[in-house]
Amino acid sequence: MFHVITRLGRYLVVSAIVIPVATGTPQSATAQTQLDVMTFNIRTSNISDGDNSWPYRKELVVETIRKFAPHVVGMQEAISEQIDYLTSELPEYRWLGIDRRLNGGLGLSEHTPIFYRHAELAPIESGNFWLTDTPDRPPVPSTGARRRRGGGRIVTWARFHHLETGRAVYVFNTHLSLRRGQGQINSVNLILERIEALPPGSTVIVMGDFNNVAEQSDLWKVATGNGLDDAWLLADERRGPELTLSDFGPPDPGRTDRIDWILVGGEVGVRSVETVLHNEGGRYPSDHYPVAARLELN
16 A cells, blocks of 8 residues: 555645646546656756767657656756757657746756646646746846845746546646755745645645755755655655766765655655666766656545
């Protein structure tokens, strides 16, 4: 029997949220819906990584996604050319999101796109907000106040309609700043504020690159102390190492830096979580290992 979270408060979301509502096909009290999700920092193609540059590993990124076929993939560090390639190679998916440098705003070019299997999920509404003091408009280079809150980092979100069951599925995806400290906590608190507006009793799934070590950092304690739990700890089955930083190679057995998280809240079971080590002859798809989870919504 898998674990079930029964908290019915309102929750944070950073990458994938699922909320059952009384629309579409009626569900019995014991009905369950399987949802496979993945968080995947694909490493930007804007940086020259030598033999690990995007042209040498882009097919492997596609293979990795096809191998696990998640319903939802929250990606980080993606830029337009990478998204265009993935869209062409993965026609079963569509995507939502914008560049966080919209209108020439602050920071490096990056989308935090949400890819979804369009035969099973239909977007009803979507949007983006920045992890700054002015979240509803892109930041511009100016004083340090805006920089301290997140350096122009962005959250992409969507509410999906699960076509088979009629459930509503909210998905949020983000990539927190490398600067650890209060700025990151402010970013998480801003996301928490947004989730406070969700209907009571919402079921929540969160994915993203948090740039903090799970179970050790203050940020993880804040995130998991506000109605969310770590799917890695809840899962009936865990596969792969805790480490999610690959550095384009096999896992170092001496490291346990789990900075790519899937968090859940509400009535959701976690059947399995896997740190994905898929590679081809020692070539890995990114400098992060993707993390995949099989969830059941109750």
